[in-house]
Structure formats: structure tokens, C-alpha cells
């Protein structure tokens with residue numbers, strides 16, 4: 001559930017983030033009004049409480065995958081909810097790419113698409129991987145919330161068995177499992193980011 | 205060849221508009237190196253960025269090999285950019301790519317296929333003397349090596365023009381030499397026309413054929429370095445030639461005192477002794493010295509002459525091709 005939503009949110013969120021950065025003032029293709037509009041939509045999506053999104057999207061989910069309940073169904077609101085989140089993270093990451101490196105690529109006559117691929121995304125690969133890790137952990141938290149609305153999974157377990165049936169052992173075990181899962185995700189993404197990082201860092 | 209005509213560019217600054225370029229005219233002959241010098245804020249980078257087609261000027265023309273590039277857009281602009289290799293100011297390499305990967309970037313943009321790309325990258329790494337660093341990442345290279353890779357990248361797609369903005373400003377004298385050698389090779393071996401922005405007259409001294417001095421967005425001096433050093437009043441002469449210490453006592457001990465600028469091997473070696481013996485005058489060196497501009501030895505001496513035919517001797521030196529400027533011999537000399 002978390003894995004698929006993270007994947008979907010990444011695949012959809014990166015292009016939106018790239019678009020935000022390209023159209024931003026000082027970007028490769030500054031377009032003030034489309035930028036503001038896109039930014040507004042993205043921020044609206046991020047400001048929306050996830051619970052509301054969950055409820056609103058339940059009907060849409062039914063038409064998309066035929067069911068509106070269970071782990072598979074939860075993927076839709078989770079993904080949709082995370083796209084604006086990923087988009088902003090990606091934009092922030094891309095805006096940190098050194099301007100001289102971007103301009104050097106511009107002077108080679110490279111197309112915008114190539115600059116996006118080779119320079120913007122290529123240079124920020126480690127940061128992008130970290131951003132996806134952050135998203136995965138945020139989705140882990142949200143997925144627990146989706147569990148309450150019939151999404152299943154650990155959150156469901158914690159609420160139904162732990163909270164509603166006053167079984168503290170189940171409650172705290174699920175919390176512990178969630179913590180472990182979050183730590184593992186963080187560790188894996190950190191490792192991956194460091195693995196692709198070719199820059200030198202202060203080693204203390 | 206690069207021709208810049210009446211270029212103007214202004215920015216909106218914090219306190220009103222800033223006129224970075226006020227009608228700049230420039231000319232770089234094919235296969236020569238032009239040094240653009242001037243104090244910080246003079247507009248050097250703005251000029252370089254306009255010629256690099258990174259900044260659109262407010263008015264004026266930029267011609268590379270005859271074609272005006274200012275009004276281009278879209279595909280034509282991208283094609284024009286390929287004709288112009290750029291070494292931007294500051295660190296501009298992709299830190300996530302190897303040295304070879306950085307040099308390959310313009311070739312990828314130009315759609316050069318894999319095998320040819322690798323051959324060309326190898327040629328360029330050889331040109332800048334960094335074949336053994338092909339697989340190193342920028343953070344594993346020294347500042348001078350990074351700049352040489354940046355030059356190799358700028359030259360990768362075989363441009364006819366190379367622009368470099370302060371390519372040596374962050375380097376120590378020794379590594380500066382290695383970067384300048386690479387720029388010089390680009391001109392000598394590839395026939396590239398080079399425009400190099402610098403605030404270091406040492407760069408002009410070592411590799412520039414021509415110089416343009418920029419001040420407050422205007423070209424205040426522009427010409428061949430060897431011509432301008434012979435002009436005693438030029439800024440180029442003032443900053444490139446050996447200084448002459450004022451020594452009124454020595455001046456007043458002579459009948460005539462003059463500053464003589466000599467360009468070239470023959471002149472520097474033989475002219476002054478020959479003048480002395482030809483006209484039977486005593487000729488003393490009172491100051492100045494010898495320097496080298498690229499391959500050419502250049503001297504500026506303050507000479508003092510004693511004898512009846514001192515004026516004739518000076519005239520003969522001048523006729524032989526040296527620049528001679530008589531100096532008033534200080535207060536005592538003028539009074540006498």
C-alpha cells in the first residue's frame with residue numbers, strides 16, 4: 001500500500017515539480033501566470049487535510065478501481081494526497097542546482113528536456129532519493145489513517161484491536177512496528193542517496 | 205571572428221536602473237585572443253554573457269562569423285549556441301558526472317553518437333592534459349583541473365569561438381599557468397577565436413593578442429597589446445610595462461631624459477648600444493626593465509643621454525621603431 005502509493009506519487013509528482021521549477025521566476029522557462037496557478041493548485045492539495053481527501057476521493061476510487069474499501073482502494077487517496085507534497089519537495093531540490101552548471105548546459109545548445117534530465121534531475125539525484133524517502137515515511141503515517149476508513153494494514157489493526165478493544169499490547173506493538181518500518185525506510189533511502197552521491201562531504 | 209556593435213544592456217537594480225553596458229564596440233579577429241579587462245562592476249561578465257547568448261542585450265548587434273545572433277530564438281538560437289563554447293564564471297561542472305561525462309555534455313546535446321562521442325572526449329581530455337582524470341568526479345579534482353575540464357567541455361562541440369569569464373580568478377599562479385596554456389592551445393591548435401574576461405593583467409601578458417579595457421560599461425581602450433604598450437599614455441602600457449622609478453637627481457645629471465619602449469628581440473638587444481656608438485653620446489639606463497608579452501620581449505627603459513647629438517640619437521632610436529617619449533627632467537632640469 002505505502003510502496004505503490006509512493007511510487008505513483010513519485011512518478012506523478014516529479015513532472016509537476018519539474019514544471020513548477022521550470023516556470024518559476026529565474027527558471028529555464030519563466031511563465032509567471034501558469035506558475036502561480038500550478039503553485040496554487042499544488043498548495044491547495046497540500047493544505048487539504050488528508051481525512052477530507054480520503055472521504056472525497058472514496059467515490060472517485062470506486063470508479064477507478066471498482067472498490068472503495070481495503071488496502072488497494074487506499075492507494076488512490078494516498079497517491080493523490082502525496083503528489084503535491086512530492087511536487088514541492090522536488091521543486092525545492094531542483095532550485096538548489098548550481099546556476100552556473102545550468103547555464104553551462106544552456107550554452108551547449110541543449111534542449112530544455114535534456115537540461116532537465118542531465119542537469120536538474122541528474123545533479124539532484126541524491127536529494128531526490130531523500131525526498132522520496134521522506135514521502136514514503138509520510139505516507140506510512142497517512143496509511144495508518146486510511147486504515148481507519150477500511151484501508152486495512154497496521155493502522156487498522158491499531159485502531160480496531162488496540163484502541164477500540166482496549167488491548168494496549170496490540171496498540172503498542174503496532175506503534176513499535178510502525179517505528180521500525182519508518183526507521184528501515186529512512187535507512188534504506190539514506191543509503192541509496194549516499195550511494196549515488198558523487199560529491200565530497202565534510203567528514204567529521 | 206566576433207564583432208560587437210553598440211551593445212547596451214541595463215538591469216533594474218535596488219536603487220534604480222544600472223547601465224551595465226553603454227554602447228560597447230568590440231572586434232576579435234579569427235584565431236586571436238582578446239582580453240577584456242576592467243575593474244569589478246565594469247560590465248565584463250555582462251558583456252561575456254551577452255556574447256554567450258545567456259543575456260539578451262537591450263540594443264546592438266553581436267556577430268559571430270558575420271551572423272547577427274541577438275534576435276535569434278528557438279532552434280536557430282540553440283544552433284548558434286553550439287558555435288560558441290563557454291567557460292562560465294565560477295564552478296560550473298556537473299558534480300554528479302565524471303570529468304569525461306562533463307566533456308561529453310555538449311556532444312550529447314548535439315546528438316553525436318556514442319562511439320564518436322567517446323573518441324572526441326578522449327581527444328579533448330588529451331588537449332587539456334587530463335586523460336588520466338577521465339573517470340574522476342569534479343570534487344576529486346583541483347581547482348585548476350576543474351577549469352581545464354570546463355575548457356575541454358566548452359571546446360567539445362568544435363565551436364569557432366571560445367568565451368571564458370575569469371577562468372583563473374580562483375587559482376594560484378602555478379595552476380593559472382596550466383589553464384592559460386590550455387586556452388592558448390585552443391587558439392594555436394584548433395584556430396578558435398578566444399575572448400577571455402579577466403581582472404588579472406597577467407592573463408593579458410601571457411596569452412592575449414588584443415585587449416579591451418572596460419570601465420563603467422564603456423570600452424575606454426581597445427587594440428593590439430603590442431601597439432598599446434608603445435603608447436606611453438595608455439592604460440595597457442601603465443599596467444603591463446616595468447615601472448620606472450622617479451629619480452630627479454639622476455635625471456638632472458643628463459642632457460636629455462626619455463622613456464623608450466622597445467618591442468621585439470632585435471630592438472631589445474641591440475638598439476640602445478648602437479645609438480650610443482653611432483652618435484658618440486653617453487647613454488645610461490636610469491630605470492625600467494624588461495618583460496615578456498606572450499612570446500615577445502618588451503622593454504621600457506628610462507634612458508639619460510649626455511652629449512651634443514643626444515637629440516639625434518633619440519630621433520634615430522624612434523625611427524628604428526621604438527616608442528620614445530622625452531620627459532621633463534624634473535624641476536631643476538626645467539629651470540636650467
Ligand SMILES: Nc1ncnc2c1ncn2[C@@H]1O[C@H](COP(=O)(O)OP(=O)(O)O)[C@@H](O)[C@H]1O
Nearest residue numbers: 215216217222224243244245246247248249250
Ligand atoms: N542580473 C543583474 N541584475 C542587476 N544588476 C546586475 C545584474 N548583472 C550585473 N548587474 C550589474 O551590472 C554591472 C556590471 O556587472 P558585471 O558585468 O558582473 O561586472 P564585472 O564582471 O565587470 O565585475 C554591475 O553594476 C552589476 O551590479
Ligand SMILES: [Mg+2]
Nearest residue numbers: 248249293370
Ligand atoms: Mg564578472
